[in-house]
Amino acid sequence: MKWDTIPEMVLSSSDRFGDAEAVVDGPLRLTFTELAERVRTAAGAFAEAGIGKGDRAAVWAPNSAEWIIAAFGLVTAGGVLVPVNTRFKAEEAGDVVRRSGAKLVLVQQGFLDQEYTAPDGVPVIDLKSDFLSSGSPFERKVSGDDIADVIFTSGTTGRPKGVMMSHRQTLRLYAEWCDLAGTREGDRYLIVNPFFHTFGYKAGCVASLIRGMTILPVPVFDVDQVLDLVEREKVTVLPGAPTVYHSLLAVPGDRGVRAGRDISSLRVAVTGAADIPVELIRRVSTELPFTSIMTGYGLTEAGTATASRPGDSFEHIATTVGTPCDGVEVRIADDGEVLVRGYSVMRGYLDDPEATAEAVDADGWLRTGDLGSLDDGGRLKIIGRKKDMFIVGGFNVYPAEVEDFLMEHPAVAQAAVIGVPDERLGQVCKAFVVPREPVAEEELIAWSRERMAGYKAPRSVVFREELPLNATGKVMKDRLQ
Incomplete structure (x- = not known):
């Protein structure tokens, strides 16, 4: 590998790719040389704001050029990036910011009609202000083993845990990702996957600067806008959840793919889900x-663990998530759980040694919580989720977290949540509720959408007089189906 740290890789892109386009965001067009200059300047702004080596700062904002400059500027100042889910409500985000120990929170006010705040005492800076351009060019020495980012992912209890990853882990894994996906220097990469997610930040922004691809950030997926950008900007790379490709195929002929739009530039698709229709x-x-x-299997705690290979059949690409990446081992435990081991497994959960020890055993095997099997060719098939987690449009939903929110409603005595099939999103949330007093389904859904991210909120509610419980009082969710 050519570089030891993310700042080294990012700043070297100026020498490697020069005047080629690095970022296209609306009217803003930056070359790799200009991007490197802006990153150095942003690093100076962070340093002047008191960010020292190892200090954490959160970015709670949609995909944009400023997000990229802020993230890479922060790590160039020696800081640690904490991306925050833009779908989170203030209470959810505040918990992540508080427990991350972030010294600053960078936001984009007004996105999704939300005013972004932070816990008391944590400064809030608007990404669209002049903050990122206010510093003197700066670069602080870091090492490949230093923590580069802490990305929070909900645990099975619903409490988010901060996954710590180093510079070297990220660079090695996503250099290989570029090879497996078949990307090239000069590719134009439309990034619809959110930057707060590993798929958007690491398999998106980091991969683009490794390879020399132009980043076109999309803050909210809109199929018409995506088609416009593909045609106008000659996009070649468009990864996303299966939802993205369903949407492209579903566009009516009078305004879509079959209406004479030129989308012939598209070459590389990358997706992943437990069950993709062949x-x-x-x-x-x-x-x-x-x-x-390419289809693949990944998780925040280990990045991309497996991926399909060129030449795999439709059947293999759709029904399996490929074979392990270089330096990564996968095996199936006696109870069917998928275990992953290798250099890419996280350094641990932030400030949570107990949860880390529970997730990674003494031999280095990460318990993924997913159930799977391996075929004769060593390809992994994901069968289900050990602890009920389901995926809505590419986002993990943990029933316990949604159930806790529902129980805060004064009319709810008991609640249980499951994922049910949905043609567009893969799965959506369905709630089973024992009411304490009369409440309408529509009211409970609207109440939920005000308090939690839209993808977590139930799409339907079934009222029951009681929930099926086992001998220890736990809801038997298989009986809810």
């Missing part, structure tokens, strides 16, 4: 211009 993969490869389609 027919979807077949349609993506026959009705859309993609010539390279």
Whole structure:
């Protein structure tokens, strides 16, 4: 590997790719040389704001050029990036910011009609202000083993845990990701995956600067806007959840793919989910211009662990998540749980040695919480989720967290949540509620959407006189189906 740290890789892009376009965000167009200059300047702003080596700062904002400059500027100042989910409500985000120990929170006020705040005593800086351009060019020495980011992911109890990853882990894994996905220098990468997620930040921004791809950030997925950008900017790389490809294929002929738009530039598709219809993969490869389609399996605690390979059949790409990445081992425990071991496994959960020891055993095997099997070719198939977690449009939803929110409603005595199939989003949340007093389904859904991220909120509610319980008082969710 050419570089030891993310700042080294990012700043070297100026020498490697020079005047080629690095970022296109609306009217803003930055070359790799200009991006490196802005990153150095932002690093100076962070240093002048008191960010020292190892200090954490949070970015709670949608995909944008400023997000990229802030993230890379922060790590260039020696800081540690804490991305925060833009779908979180203030209470959810505040908990992450507080427990991360972030010294600053960078936001984009007004996104999704939300005013972003932070816990008392933590300064809030608008990304669209002049903060990022206010510093003197600066770079602080860090090492490949230093922690580069802390990305929070909900645990099975619903309490988010901060996953610590180093510079070297990230660079090695996403250099390989570029190879497996078939990306090239000069590719134009439309990033619809949110930057607060590993898929958007590491398999997106970091991968783009490793390879020399132009980043086109999209803050909210809108199929018409995406088609416009693909046609106008000659986009070649478009990864996303299966929802993205469903949406592209579903566009009516009078305004979409079949209406004479030129989307012939599209070449690379990357997706991942527990169960992708074989027919979807077949349609993506026959009705859309993609010539390279990769599916993979990853989690915040280990990044991309497995990926399909060029030449895999539609069946293999759709029904398995490929074989392990270089330096990564995968095995199936006696109870069917998928275990992962290798250099890419997290350094641990922030300030939570107990949870770390529970997740990673003495031999270095990470318990993923997913159930799976390996075929004769060593390809991994994800069968289910050990502790009920389900995925809505690419986002993990943990029933315990949603149930806790529902129980705060004065009319709810008991609540249980499961994921049910949805053609567009893969799965959506369905709640079973024992009411304390009369309450309408619509009222409870609206109440939920005000208090939690939209993808977590129930789409339907079934009222019951009682929930099926086992001998220890736990809800038997298989009986709810």
